[in-house]
Amino acid sequence: MNKLLDFGRKALFYVRVLSGYEERRIRSYRLQLEQRVQQVQARKAAINKVPERVILSEVRRMVEEMQALNKKLEETEAAIEEYFKPLDKEAEIIMKMQLQGEERTSEMMMKTLEKQALLQQVEAEKNAGMHRVDNSESNLNESELMEEEKTLKEMLKELQKQVLLEKADAENSDNVHEAHKSHINLTPASTTTPK
Structure with missing residues (x-):
């Protein structure tokens, strides 16, 4: 009985090989593997880009903070000049x-x-x-x-x-x-x- 099952399996395999079914199955399996490899590589590239995005977002945030500080400094300088104008006139x-x-x-x-x-x-x-x-x-x-x-x-x-x-x-x-x-x-006003 085991011999009959082995013979049947071998015969079925030969039929699959001769009909091209086995080759198509191997190709589809190979394509699935290639697609998985491409997906993994895309994920890897995305993961590699995450630190760059984080760094870029951090740099943007720092630039915005520096611009805000520069604006505050200019405002304080203007306020100081306004404060000292009467003193300069008195001097x-x-x-x-x-x-x-x-x-x-x-x-x-x-x-x-x-x-x-x-x-x-x-x-x-x-x-x-x-x-x-x-x-x-x-x-x-x-x-x-x-x-x-x-x-x-x-x-x-x-x-x-x-x-x-x-x-x-x-x-x-x-x-x-x-x-x-x-x-x-x-230049005093009066x-x-x-x-």
């Missing part, structure tokens, strides 16, 4: 007041120096006149009078030089303050002059 007003005060003091010093020079010149002329009277009375040498006049003239020249130097210093300080103002680069 400019204070500087103008100081410049005006320095100009007044320099003008007062110039006036006092000029008055002092005039007074010294008048005193020198009086002394010269008195020395002439004294010389005529006490018979002093004219050379002494000449020396005194020379010293008085020298003193007047020195005083005039000092007055000119102080004027130049005052002008230089004004120029320095104007240059300092130009470096500040502020400035009030102190009384």
